[in-house]
Amino acid sequence: MEKTKVGIIKFLIGLLLANGIRFLRVIPNNDPIMAIMLPYAKSDKKYKAVLFPFITMVSFDLITGMLGLWTLVTALTYALIGFLFTQYFFKERKISIFKYLKGGIIGVLIFDFITGPIMSSFMFGMSFIEAFIGQIPFTLMHLVTVGTFIIVITPFYDKFVFENANLIDSIIIQRLRQKISKLNY
Numbered sequence: 001m002e003k004t005k006v007g008i009i010k011f012l013i014g015l016l017l018a019n020g021i022r023f024l025r026v027i028p029n030n031d032p033i034m035a036i037m038l039p040y041a042k043s044d045k046k047y048k049a050v051l052f053p054f055i056t057m058v059s060f061d062l063i064t065g066m067l068g069l070w071t072l073v074t075a076l077t078y079a080l081i082g083f084l085f086t087q088y089f090f091k092e093r094k095i096s097i098f099k100y101l102k103g104g105i106i107g108v109l110i111f112d113f114i115t116g117p118i119m120s121s122f123m124f125g126m127s128f129i130e131a132f133i134g135q136i137p138f139t140l141m142h143l144v145t146v147g148t149f150i151i152v153i154t155p156f157y158d159k160f161v162f163e164n165a166n167l168i169d170s171i172i173i174q175r176l177r178q179k180i181s182k183l184n185y
Contacts, residue, residue, distance in 0.1 A: 001111045003160045007045070008161060010161050010164075011048065011052065012035045012147040012185055013157075014052060014056075014157060014161070015052070015055060015056055015059065015159050016168055017032070017036060017153070017157070018032050018033050018036050018056045018167070019056060019059060019060050019063070020150075021153075024091065026056055027145055027148075028145070029138070029142050029145045030145065031139050031145060031146060031149070032149040032153055033052075033053050033056050033057070033078060034053075034078075034081075034104050034108065034111075034146050034149070034156055035100075035104070035106050035146065035149035035150045035153040035157070036052065036056075036154070037049055037053045037078070037081075037085075038090070038100050038103055038131075038150065039102065039154065039157060039162040039163075040052050040082065040086070040162075041082060041085035041086050041089065041090040041103070042086075042090035042091075042092070042095050043162070046086035048135055049082035049083065049085055049086045050082040050083050050086075051079075051082075051139075052082065053075065053078030053079055053081070054075045054076070054078060054079040054082075055124075056078075057071060057074050057075035057078055058075050069123070070123075073114075073115060073119050073123075074111075074115055077110075077111055077115055078111065080110075080114075081107045081110055081111060082121040083122050084110070085103060085107070089103050089106070090103065090165045092106060094099055097150070097151065097154070097155060099149060100150050100154050101150050101151070104146045104147060104150045105143060105146075105147070107146070108139065108142050108143050108146050109139070111142075112135055112138065113135075116131060116132070116134075116138065116139070117131040117132040117135055118131075118137035120134075120135075131162075133150055143162055
């Protein structure tokens with residue numbers, strides 16, 4: 001399969017996985033975007049670490065009819081985090097789960113600080129201190145959920161989708177082929 005098509009398929013798998021999990025709303029603050037974005041931050045095509053979270057946020061809000069100014073704020077904040085990761089945090093190609101967790105913690109703290117106290121003060125007229133204190137329980141929950149997604153999703157996505165050179169021999173593709181062949185009989 002052509003390398004460009006494989007890259008698009010991998011990107012779409014990540015997009016579908018992230019939005020699919022977000023639709024399930026299995027846990028509060030159901031946000032797997034960071035867990036799937038992290039492998040892109042260490043890749044050769046670093047622009048994908050910026051595009052992935054941006055497109056994921058916009059597409060989810062578009063599908064759910066929630067597209068608005070808040071979409072732009074959150075999508076741009078995630079894109080900024082993706083950019084910062086590519087420039088300063090994930091320079092080496094081989095990264096451990098602990099480095100991913102550290103990145104996730106830093107990413108959540110940046111994301112929640114910008115979208116919480118800063119933007120709440122600006123957009124909703126709250127005092128900065130009020131917004132900051134109110135953000136603490138949300139951020140603690142966000143750290144737990146993102147950490148869980150990084151432990152569960154990131155190694156799987158990184159190994160079986162992202163690092164798979166041609167995706168043809170991917171476990172995901174093999175399973176999909178098996179399901180499709182069973183439907184054809």
